[in-house]
Amino acid sequence: GDSVTQMEGPVTLSEEAFLTINCTYTATGYPSLFWYVQYPGEGLQLLLKATKADDKGSNKGFEATYRKETTSFHLEKGSVQVSDSAVYFCALSDRDNNNDMRFGAGTRLTVKP
């Protein structure tokens, strides 16, 4: 079945550091890929998405590129802020598989001033 594997955390960075969180997927169809963010005590919110190969999703300085050849969707940000501290989830949605929506294990990011 479909699955998502993402880098285990926790990740601790200093403000203005470069962030990469790795994500790879397996899917039977041609999925859409997402990054969601969860702040403490809240539900998940969409951060960015990409629906086809070579698409780049971007939002709030975060970016991720859909790489079909490596089945990857790594999240990057050039300069993190304290307010970026949260749990980040990579996810896929597979229209060819009943819109099955799968999430990675989540990566907790802490940014220190």
Add this chain to the structure above:
Amino acid sequence: DTAVSQTPKYLVTQMGNDKSIKCEQNLGHDTMYWYKQDSKKFLKIMFSYNNKELIINETVPNRFSPKSPDKAHLNLHINSLELGDSAVYFCASLSPNTEAFFGQGTRLTVV
């Protein structure tokens, strides 16, 4: 207006009890989900419904029974609660462009 709302937000109950969590979305989406998030933040799909019909039913104990009276509602009933059921339960709905909208979560504590 909250797009996906769950009630209650917190639920503390004793082992063996039966409880329900309600979920409503006002986005007009056809597909809704229930997820369980454990203490390590791992998010596991439990069920998905499309227009009131069960589509995905993961390996979940049959003490858990979803009910969808209409496509805007997907409730979760849990019988004979066990300690291991303690978690945060999230309801979500899926837009036509496959973006998921999540509720705030229900923190269930079984004592």
